[in-house]
Amino acid sequence: MLADYGYIGLLLIVAILFTVSMPLLALSLSFLGIIPRKSNPDKTSTYECGMETIGKTWVQFNFRYYLYAIIFVALDVLTVFLYPWAVNLKELGLLGLISVAVFFAILVVGYIYAWRKGALEWK
Amino acid sequence: MIVSELHLMTPELSLLGFALVVILLDLFIKQKKVLAGVSIAGLIVSAGFTLAMWGAPTIDIFYAMLAVDRFALFFKFLLLAAAGLIILASQDYVSKFERFQGEYYALVLISAVGMMLLTAAADLISIYVALELSGISLYVLASFLKDQKSTEAGLKYLLLGAVASAVLLYGMALVFGLTGKTCLLCIADVVETMPIAGLLDNPALLLGIILLAAGFGFKIACVPFQMWVPDVYEGAPTPITAYLSVASKAAGFAVIVRVFFVALGAPSWLSIDWGILFAILSAITMTLGNVVAIVQTNIKRMLGYSSIAQAGYLMVGLATVGVAVGADALGRSGLLFFLMSYAVTNLGAFIAVIAISNKIDSDLIGDYTGMGKRAPLLAVALTLCLVSLIGLPPTAGLIAKIYIFNAAVHHGLLWLVIVAVINSCISAYYYLRVVKVMWLGAPVSEEKVPSSWALRASLSLCCLGVLLLGVIPGSFVGMAEAAVRIFGS
Numbered sequence: 001m002l003a004d005y006g007y008i009g010l011l012l013i014v015a016i017l018f019t020v021s022m023p024l025l026a027l028s029l030s031f032l033g034i035i036p037r038k039s040n041p042d043k044t045s046t047y048e049c050g051m052e053t054i055g056k057t058w059v060q061f062n063f064r065y066y067l068y069a070i071i072f073v074a075l076d077v078l079t080v081f082l083y084p085w086a087v088n089l090k091e092l093g094l095l096g097l098i099s100v101a102v103f104f105a106i107l108v109v110g111y112i113y114a115w116r117k118g119a120l121e122w123k
Numbered sequence: 124m125i126v127s128e129l130h131l132m133t134p135e136l137s138l139l140g141f142a143l144v145v146i147l148l149d150l151f152i153k154q155k156k157v158l159a160g161v162s163i164a165g166l167i168v169s170a171g172f173t174l175a176m177w178g179a180p181t182i183d184i185f186y187a188m189l190a191v192d193r194f195a196l197f198f199k200f201l202l203l204a205a206a207g208l209i210i211l212a213s214q215d216y217v218s219k220f221e222r223f224q225g226e227y228y229a230l231v232l233i234s235a236v237g238m239m240l241l242t243a244a245a246d247l248i249s250i251y252v253a254l255e256l257s258g259i260s261l262y263v264l265a266s267f268l269k270d271q272k273s274t275e276a277g278l279k280y281l282l283l284g285a286v287a288s289a290v291l292l293y294g295m296a297l298v299f300g301l302t303g304k305t306c307l308l309c310i311a312d313v314v315e316t317m318p319i320a321g322l323l324d325n326p327a328l329l330l331g332i333i334l335l336a337a338g339f340g341f342k343i344a345c346v347p348f349q350m351w352v353p354d355v356y357e358g359a360p361t362p363i364t365a366y367l368s369v370a371s372k373a374a375g376f377a378v379i380v381r382v383f384f385v386a387l388g389a390p391s392w393l394s395i396d397w398g399i400l401f402a403i404l405s406a407i408t409m410t411l412g413n414v415v416a417i418v419q420t421n422i423k424r425m426l427g428y429s430s431i432a433q434a435g436y437l438m439v440g441l442a443t444v445g446v447a448v449g450a451d452a453l454g455r456s457g458l459l460f461f462l463m464s465y466a467v468t469n470l471g472a473f474i475a476v477i478a479i480s481n482k483i484d485s486d487l488i489g490d491y492t493g494m495g496k497r498a499p500l501l502a503v504a505l506t507l508c509l510v511s512l513i514g515l516p517p518t519a520g521l522i523a524k525i526y527i528f529n530a531a532v533h534h535g536l537l538w539l540v541i542v543a544v545i546n547s548c549i550s551a552y553y554y555l556r557v558v559k560v561m562w563l564g565a566p567v568s569e570e571k572v573p574s575s576w577a578l579r580a581s582l583s584l585c586c587l588g589v590l591l592l593g594v595i596p597g598s599f600v601g602m603a604e605a606a607v608r609i610f611g612s
Binding site for chain 1: 143147
């Protein structure tokens with residue numbers, strides 16, 4: 001029992017030593033001049049590769065997208081269940097049809113609710 | 124075949140159907156009172172199905188995911204009754220969220236479905252799903268008033284509830300990792316055959332049990348997982364506070380009894396170990412609840428701390444179940460009877476608070492001054508419920524306490540009962556302070572306190588329950604004993 005904890009202790013010691021020694025190594029190497037310091041614009045840019053962002057990154061989206069996103073997720077889940085059912089339509093038979101119909105009906109209630117409450121209006 | 128088992132789920136399915144109907148009706152009709160009627164009808168139909176199944180033999184359905192037994196049916200009936208009383212009592216309150224009444228009733232029904240499933244769940248996975256179903260509906264309901272306090276209540280409940288769920292999942296993962304099974308009976312089989320040793324030599328099981336107790340402890344609000352209670356109880360709409368303190372707590376106790384007794388009750392050393400764990404938590408819970416309740420000035424906060432203390436008394440029963448090691452059903456039936464009496468008593472107290480606070484627009488105990496003259500009937504009802512919470516005759520609280528403490532003494536938990544009795548004496552102080560303010564204080568105005576017939580009906584049902592359970596407890600005790608007979612023996 002205690003020996004098992006000993007292994008964990010060993011790993012802990014290695015982890016601490018590693019995290020402490022790596023920055024120290026980097027610092028001492030640059031102090032000794034082994035690591036060259038040559039700066040250029042490419043190195044200091046945000047992304048060394050890839051596209052530069054155009055415009056501000058704090059773009060605001062209309063919050064109505066959020067309602068659409070939520071309804072989309074609900075219908076997306078419906079699709080996830082409809083596909084496997086459709087593929088196995090024959091084997092699942094009437095029972096499968098009824099199960100999917102019940103599931104569909106519950107989702108439709110949610111959809112009607114969102115509709116009547118005006119979640120789909122873009123005012 | 125699974126389809127043929129669906130008819131054993133009719134209480135939940137019918138209630139879910141009514142919840143959907145409520146959502147749809149809300150969209151197309153103007154008269155919102157109809158929604159309350161439909162909800163009540165749904166609860167009655169569901170209760171009818173539950174009653175019809177009472178005599179049926181115990182059976183596990185959906186590959187042992189759910190158990191259909193008297194224990195579950197008893198709790199389902201209790202939860203349905205609580206939800207019905209809450210909906211009746213909400214009639215004076217719903218004007219505060221005029222626009223969202225349909226959602227309110229539907230969420231109350233859906234959380235009731237979740238809790239009913241929770242009491243029947245016989246598999247770690249179905250327990251978790253049911254817990255989340257009831258939990259998520261309650262998080263929304265707690266923030267229903269949309270003012271600052273209510274939003275704070277909802278957010279706190281959500282965040283702490285999520286943490287508790289995570290802890291519970293860790294516990295389940297450990298138990299599953301140790302036993303390789305998720306169904307409670309299968310876990311029991313594996314745990315039973317474990318080599319005889321203490322829990323300390325089995326750290327995985329020890330940690331699993333502690334994490335499970337922590338996750339469920341959040342639901343029943345025992346120390347040290349009670350920190351959400353005062354804030355959530357104060358901020359949430361009062362009917363929801365009552366619902367949380369009664370239904371959510373009852374479901375929590377049901378699932379604890381099932382998990383710990385069915386899955387982890389078999390080797391006696393294990394059972395005694397978690398029995399002692401709950402005994403210690405119980406002593407701390409009731410002491411903290413009662414002592415902190417003394418300094419509260421807001422009646423909802425005070426009832427919140429009082430419900431923590433009551434959870435402490437209930438855990439005396441839980442500890443007895445563990446220490447008694449199986450066979451003996453007395454401890455458990457004491458627990459069920461206590462839950463019954465606690466449900467009617469606490470609901471009654473909260474319903475009276477709804478009526479009074481609605482008129483005076485304040486939850487401060489000081490503002491209840493002179494209520495005995497302004498609203499004598501409400502004051503009498505509130506007094507009766509508070510007296511029952513103390514545990515004085517001729518009320519349900521007395522019989523419940525005698526019953527549960529008697530079982531505890533019988534199984535060698537005398538020290539815990541002494542702590543509990545001292546606590547009951549402490550609790551008399553703050554309960555009676557409300558009574559004193561109501562009857563001896565001078566009224567600030569002569570205005571009467573109006574209330575709807577629905578609220579009065581639910582309040583009188585609660586008071587009737589308090590008196591019936593207190594004066595002729597016999598048949599109710601028989602019901603509670605029948606409910607636990609499915610376990611052990």
